[in-house]
Amino acid sequence: MSTKPVFxxxxxxxxxxxxxxxxxxLLDMADVAVEVSRQVEKKKTxxxxxxQINLFFEASTRTQSSFELAGKRLGADVMNMSVASSSIKKGxxxxxxxMTLNAMRPxxxxxxxxxxGAVHLLARKVDCSVINAGDGAHEHPTQxxxxxxxxxxxxxxxxxxxxAICGDLLHSRVARSNIILLNALGAEVxxxxxxxxxxxxxxxxxxxxxxxxxxxxxGADIVMMLRLQRERMNGSFVPSVKEYFHFYGLxxxxxxxxxxxxxxxxxxxxxxxxxxxxxxxxxxxxxxxxQVEMGVAVRMAVLEALASHLPNG
Amino acid sequence: xxxxxxxxRNATLIDPASGTExxxxxxxADGVIVEIGAGIDPVAVPDGARVVDANGKVLAPGxxxxxxxxxxxxxEHRETLASASRAAAAGGVTTVVCMPDTDPPVDDxxxxxxxxxxxxxxxxxxxxxxxxxxKGLAGQEMSEIGLLQKAxxxxxxxxxxxxVDPLVMRRxxxxxxxxxxxxxxxxxxxxxxxxxxNEGELASRxxxxxxxxxxxxxxxxxxxxxxxxxxxRYHAAMISCADSVEIMRAAKKAGxxxxxxxxxNNLALNENDIGPYRTFLKLSPPLRHEDDRLAVVxxxxxxxxxVVVSDHDPQDVETKRxxxxxxxxxxxxxxxxxxxxxxxxxxxxxxxxxxxRAMSTRPADILGLPQGRLAVGAPADLILFDxxxxxxxxxxxxxxxxxxxxxxxxxxxxxxxxTVVGGKVVHEVD
Numbered sequence: 001m002s003t004k005p006v007f008x009x010x011x012x013x014x015x016x017x018x019x020x021x022x023x024x025x026l027l028d029m030a031d032v033a034v035e036v037s038r039q040v041e042k043k044k045t046x047x048x049x050x051x052q053i054n055l056f057f058e059a060s061t062r063t064q065s066s067f068e069l070a071g072k073r074l075g076a077d078v079m080n081m082s083v084a085s086s087s088i089k090k091g092x093x094x095x096x097x098x099m100t101l102n103a104m105r106p107x108x109x110x111x112x113x114x115x116x117g118a119v120h121l122l123a124r125k126v127d128c129s130v131i132n133a134g135d136g137a138h139e140h141p142t143q144x145x146x147x148x149x150x151x152x153x154x155x156x157x158x159x160x161x162x163x164a165i166c167g168d169l170l171h172s173r174v175a176r177s178n179i180i181l182l183n184a185l186g187a188e189v190x191x192x193x194x195x196x197x198x199x200x201x202x203x204x205x206x207x208x209x210x211x212x213x214x215x216x217x218x219g220a221d222i223v224m225m226l227r228l229q230r231e232r233m234n235g236s237f238v239p240s241v242k243e244y245f246h247f248y249g250l251x252x253x254x255x256x257x258x259x260x261x262x263x264x265x266x267x268x269x270x271x272x273x274x275x276x277x278x279x280x281x282x283x284x285x286x287x288x289x290x291q292v293e294m295g296v297a298v299r300m301a302v303l304e305a306l307a308s309h310l311p312n313g
Numbered sequence: 314x315x316x317x318x319x320x321x322r323n324a325t326l327i328d329p330a331s332g333t334e335x336x337x338x339x340x341x342a343d344g345v346i347v348e349i350g351a352g353i354d355p356v357a358v359p360d361g362a363r364v365v366d367a368n369g370k371v372l373a374p375g376x377x378x379x380x381x382x383x384x385x386x387x388x389e390h391r392e393t394l395a396s397a398s399r400a401a402a403a404g405g406v407t408t409v410v411c412m413p414d415t416d417p418p419v420d421d422x423x424x425x426x427x428x429x430x431x432x433x434x435x436x437x438x439x440x441x442x443x444x445x446x447x448k449g450l451a452g453q454e455m456s457e458i459g460l461l462q463k464a465x466x467x468x469x470x471x472x473x474x475x476x477v478d479p480l481v482m483r484r485x486x487x488x489x490x491x492x493x494x495x496x497x498x499x500x501x502x503x504x505x506x507x508x509x510x511n512e513g514e515l516a517s518r519x520x521x522x523x524x525x526x527x528x529x530x531x532x533x534x535x536x537x538x539x540x541x542x543x544x545x546r547y548h549a550a551m552i553s554c555a556d557s558v559e560i561m562r563a564a565k566k567a568g569x570x571x572x573x574x575x576x577x578n579n580l581a582l583n584e585n586d587i588g589p590y591r592t593f594l595k596l597s598p599p600l601r602h603e604d605d606r607l608a609v610v611x612x613x614x615x616x617x618x619x620v621v622v623s624d625h626d627p628q629d630v631e632t633k634r635x636x637x638x639x640x641x642x643x644x645x646x647x648x649x650x651x652x653x654x655x656x657x658x659x660x661x662x663x664x665x666x667x668x669x670r671a672m673s674t675r676p677a678d679i680l681g682l683p684q685g686r687l688a689v690g691a692p693a694d695l696i697l698f699d700x701x702x703x704x705x706x707x708x709x710x711x712x713x714x715x716x717x718x719x720x721x722x723x724x725x726x727x728x729x730x731x732t733v734v735g736g737k738v739v740h741e742v743d
Binding site for chain 2: 094135139173176199
């Protein structure tokens with residue numbers, strides 16, 4: 001199969017460690033997958049006979065269904081395992097679960113876990129390819145890839161764009177993966193949020209750091225909003241929802257600080273009226289629904305790229 | 314003591330108490346050092362003595378470790394006094410202070426008594442229990458400091474936990490002063506230490522919550538104020554950062570009755586060693602930035618930091634084979650403490666004399682014990698080691714029941730060939 005694009009990694013654990021070439025390879029493959037997904041006949045046979053397990057230790061609707069659809073469109077047998085609901089939250093159970101699943105000989109495991117590094121731990125214990133679908137506040141690589149694909153399809157090129165990532169960067173795996181990816185592809189990355197929600201050392205990770213939306217959004221091509229978890233809203237990290245929305249919620253007034261053709265993104269699920277106003281979320285500058293579509297395409301690309309490393313791939 | 318006399322000839326005698334290094338011989342009888350001479354051989358070999366040819370190897374006082382966690386009683390599957398003492402003997406540690414974080418905790422004189430008798434019957438080295446500073450280690454009510462000390466406890470501490478309440482700390486320091494008892498504190502403000510590794514860029518990149526240096530410095534500053542108020546004897550168990558060094562320096566300059574220690578891990582490792590979420594390097598205090606490591610090494614060489622501890626803390630698969638943030642703190646270290654310390658000596662970061670002083674003489678002085686020196690009449694707690702001999706650490710050769718060492722397969726130098734406790738050989742390899 002010499003026509004397959006070269007992707008030199010067996011797992012996708014993070015954006016960290018990918019070269020710009022690796023990233024554009026995946027985005028190019030995803031562009032093809034978008035076309036497949038828009039046909040009436042959406043089914044390919046690339047993963048026929050392969051078994052994909054979606055192992056979610058944390059509840060997720062969109063990411064899990066996106067991976068499920070992606071796998072099915074490539075012809076894989078997909079099994080969903082949700083272990084978030086019960087008391088199973090301990091690490092030794094993670095390893096036990098990994099060993100048990102490994103014995104069932106899957107080809108691909110998609111993992112989401114609430115602890116940073118849990119997916120690395122699991123990847124060391126299994127023989128198949130592992131895809132990180134989000135580990136704690138560490139990385140969420142397919143989200144960053146789908147964001148990049150969405151931006152590239154709308155702006156043509158990522159190099160030279162000003163991308164502002166706004167809100168709770170401290171707890172956000174989406175932000176970390178995006179910062180690494182956007183820097184790798186040559187965008188100017190800005191971080192905007194209250195200092196209680198900005199991690200230490202952000203400037204050394206390749207971000208210009210702002211605490212004011214007005215200054216941070218000036219000249220921005222892309223405004224990427226992050227979700228603020230409910231338990232962090234009332235006095236722990238920010239005083240109240242009302243105050244947070246006043247200073248950091250994206251409304252028409254704040255969006256006007258960005259370039260006139262700026263586009264708005266959000267990884268979902270959104271808190272309308274907390275980090276983003278409803279009219280902006282549904283407005284003409286919003287790419288939020290397109291991001292969901294690109295999610296399936298990017299995950300198809302990732303599954304395909306990793307499948308080429310499987311035995312007899 | 315019916316052990317045969319021992320004569321060690323042709324040794325490099327290093328006595329950190331007097332700061333001397335000489336080629337000579339040393340004789341032991343009835344559990345104490347009876348002769349130290351500058352000649353390679355003595356004038357006469359004592360009757361029936363066993364003669365050991367040191368071949369120029371270093372003969373020094375056995376090490377004194379002020380901080381080790383042993384699972385007895387309550388967690389014997391992790392470590393017993395016997396297993397910890399085998400590890401200590403192999404590593405050249407001849408006196409070990411065991412932390413009171415057991416089940417039940419060491420907050421009752423009867424438990425102190427039990428541990429002392431149990432150590433006498435099962436352990437190869439001197440194992441002294443530390444007692445809880447507060448009942449049940451709960452941080453609320455003072456323990457029986459006077460009775461615990463009388464029963465033989467080395468000092469009072471809440472072990473892995475800081476005593477947070479300033480009023481309880483004030484009263485404990487004041488009360489302990491009447492008995493001359495030493496209070497040892499794990500200096501970490503828990504409400505600022507909610508993270509799992511040093512706060513900074515690396516923690517941010519790994520997506521892990523950080524522990525700021527201020528969790529340590531805030532508690533240390535506060536305690537210095539309370540010591541100034543009460544004049545109780547105080548020892549900070551482990552400091553980890555440059556700012557804490559300055560706090561200790563100022564307190565000592567002001568004449569406060571304070572001392573402090575540093576973990577061997579904070580001397581030899583920094584946060585980068587955590588790499589891809591290595592849980593064996595999840596420690597409390599956390600591994601800090603390289604600048605902090607250099608600062609604590611310099612402070613040790615200078616004497617601002619008094620002692621080096623192993624912070625030996627056995628953890629098993631149940632507690633360590635988890636995602637990083639969910640795994641327990643702690644690493645074993647009693648068997649490797651000397652070799653790892655020698656790594657600093659070989660790197661030219663500290664001299665052998667100040668290192669050995671901080672591992673033997675100083676901790677013995679803090680405990681008010683006569684060991685930790687090469688002197689006629691002192692207890693014959695001795696180690697004979699080759700500081701240059703290289704080896705690769707094989708976890709299977711560690712005597713601890715748990716294998717959570719950060720130096721797994723590390724290249725180390727320094728092999729202990731002979732360990733003597735109270736005139737009795739407890740460890741010997743060729």
